[in-house]
Amino acid sequence: GDSVTQMEGPVTLSEEAFLTINCTYTATGYPSLFWYVQYPGEGLQLLLKATKADDKGSNKGFEATYRKETTSFHLEKGSVQVSDSAVYFCALSDPRNDMRFGAGTRLTVKP
Amino acid sequence: DTGVSQNPRHKITKRGQNVTFRCDPISEHNRLYWYRQTLGQGPEFLTYFQNEAQLEKSRLLSDRFSAERPKGSFSTLEIQRTEQGDSAMYLCASSLGQGALGELFFGEGSRLTVL
Numbered sequence: 001g002d003s004v005t006q007m008e009g010p011v012t013l014s015e016e017a018f019l020t021i022n023c024t025y026t027a028t029g030y031p032s033l034f035w036y037v038q039y040p041g042e043g044l045q046l047l048l049k050a051t052k053a054d055d056k057g058s059n060k061g062f063e064a065t066y067r068k069e070t071t072s073f074h075l076e077k078g079s080v081q082v083s084d085s086a087v088y089f090c091a092l093s094d095p096r097n098d099m100r101f102g103a104g105t106r107l108t109v110k111p
Numbered sequence: 112d113t114g115v116s117q118n119p120r121h122k123i124t125k126r127g128q129n130v131t132f133r134c135d136p137i138s139e140h141n142r143l144y145w146y147r148q149t150l151g152q153g154p155e156f157l158t159y160f161q162n163e164a165q166l167e168k169s170r171l172l173s174d175r176f177s178a179e180r181p182k183g184s185f186s187t188l189e190i191q192r193t194e195q196g197d198s199a200m201y202l203c204a205s206s207l208g209q210g211a212l213g214e215l216f217f218g219e220g221s222r223l224t225v226l
Contacts, residue, residue, distance in 0.1 A: 036215075043220065044154070044202070044215075044217040045216075045217065098156045098167060099215055100156065103152050
C-alpha cells in the first residue's frame, strides 16, 4: 500500500544551520504530499503541502518540492532557529483520502 | 478556542476494562478521523467519518474497537476489554471538504495507559 519513509532522527543542529529532512514515498496513484509539525506539548499542525508533481510547498521559511521522478518530498530550511525544535512528519494522502504518516524526525536546534 | 477538542487527555485503566474517548471537531468540518500514535512512530490511521457515515476502517481496528459519530458532530472511540498493547496516544482530526487536499486539524490527543 501507499507509504512514506522519512529520515530517522534525532537531528541536532546549531542555530542558523541548514536543514534537510529526507522523505520518500511509495504510491500507486498521484497522492498529495504534506509536512506536519508537532511542537512540544501541542497537536500536529500542517506545515506545508504540495498536490502535484513539481509543486513547491512553503511556509515559515521551510520548503519542499514534490519530485515524481525520485518519489521524494524533502523538507529544507536555509537557517533554522531554536523555535523550530519539534517533530516533523512527512505524510501522503491517497485516493481513498487516508492520510499516511512517516515515523517522524525530531529536530533540536541549539543556540 | 474553536479547535479540535479531545477528552479525557489522559486515561489510566486496568487490563480488561472498557474506555471511551470523545472528540469534538471544528464545528463546520464534515470529516473526522481517528489515529493511534505510539512512542517514536507517526500516527496510524484507524478510521474516518464523513458526516455520520463511517467510510473507512483500518485493519488495525479490531472488533474490540468501535467508533461512532451519531449526529455528524462529535465522535466517540470505545475500546472494550483493553489490553496492554492498546496503550498509545489516540488522536482525532477533522477536515472540511471532499477531496484529498487534506489539511487535517488535530486535537492534542488522549493518552491511554493500560496497566
